[in-house]
Amino acid sequence: MPYSTAHKARSRERILTAATELFCRHGFDKVSIGQIMKRANMTHGAFYAHFASKEALYDASIRETLRNSRASRLVKGPLSVKHLTALAANCWNLQELERKQSPGPETVLFNEIGNDNAEIKTLFEASYVRMRKMLETRLIALSRLKKLPFEPDRELLAEKSRTILASLVGAVAIAKSLPDEAERRQLLEASQRQILRMLGVDDRELDGLSGAIE
Numbered sequence: 479m480p481y482s483t484a485h486k487a488r489s490r491e492r493i494l495t496a497a498t499e500l501f502c503r504h505g506f507d508k509v510s511i512g513q514i515m516k517r518a519n520m521t522h523g524a525f526y527a528h529f530a531s532k533e534a535l536y537d538a539s540i541r542e543t544l545r546n547s548r549a550s551r552l553v554k555g556p557l558s559v560k561h562l563t564a565l566a567a568n569c570w571n572l573q574e575l576e577r578k579q580s581p582g583p584e585t586v587l588f589n590e591i592g593n594d595n596a597e598i599k600t601l602f603e604a605s606y607v608r609m610r611k612m613l614e615t616r617l618i619a620l621s622r623l624k625k626l627p628f629e630p631d632r633e634l635l636a637e638k639s640r641t642i643l644a645s646l647v648g649a650v651a652i653a654k655s656l657p658d659e660a661e662r663r664q665l666l667e668a669s670q671r672q673i674l675r676m677l678g679v680d681d682r683e684l685d686g687l688s689g690a691i692e
Contacts, residue, residue, distance in 0.1 A: 490528040492518040498539045505589035506536055506598050533597045540605050591651060606643070613639035627678035638676060645669050 496517035500509045511532055515522050529535040590602045614636050621630035628634060649669035653662040 486528070489520065489524065492520065493525065493528055493535065494538055494542060497535050498542055501536060501539050502543065502589065506532075506593060506595065533595075533601075536598065537601055540601055591647075610636070610639045610643055613642055641676065642673055645673055 493514060497509070497514045500514055500517060509532075511525050512522055514535070515525055525535075529538070590598055593599060593602065614632070617626065617635040617638060618630050618632065620626045621628060621635065646669065649666055653665050656662045656665070
């Protein structure tokens with residue numbers, strides 16, 4: 479008896495959930511189809527009934543991560559600098575991937591830095607561009623409302639979006655490789671504070687904001 483459409487959809491979701499967690503923790507190259515199917519508690523042979531390849535699954539995983547991420551929700555949230563800086567705070571949580579249930583899109587970016595796989599490079603670029611555009615859209619809206627200390631100039635804000643992403647991804651990529659917990663914390667906090675300063679948050683407000691948006 480063939481499986482129902484609902485059963486197939488549930489099976490696909492189990493595979494996608496398992497893959498997203500593994501890809502975000504370890505990156506594309508360090509995760510096998512066998513590992514994904516084991517975590518999904520399914521047989522290896524069932525994989526190709528749902529995805530044509532590991533690359534196709536990775537593509538679906540990236541889209542799912544970006545769609546459900548805090549960064550994506552920022553576009554629809556309250557128009558305030560405090561709300562925007564939640565992205566920087568989200569970066570801080572990435573060091574706790576084993577306990578984190580909903581990894582953010584930054585995990586996709588820093589895990590694939592330097593990957594030579596042509597398909598993964600394309601997906602990396604797509605996730606980067608989407609993240610940058612989300613930030614740029616948010617900064618433009620806040621500038622127009624006079625909530626940021628600069629004019630809503632698209633070129634200027636595109637540059638700031640690139641700077642924020644570079645700081646986020648770079649800080650997390652380095653912190654992930656550091657064995658010393660105190661140094662990881664200091665590195666991530668320093669990166670977050672620089673982002674807040676770039677967005678015009680007064681030094682006197684930094685401590686309050688940083689603690690309030692974890």
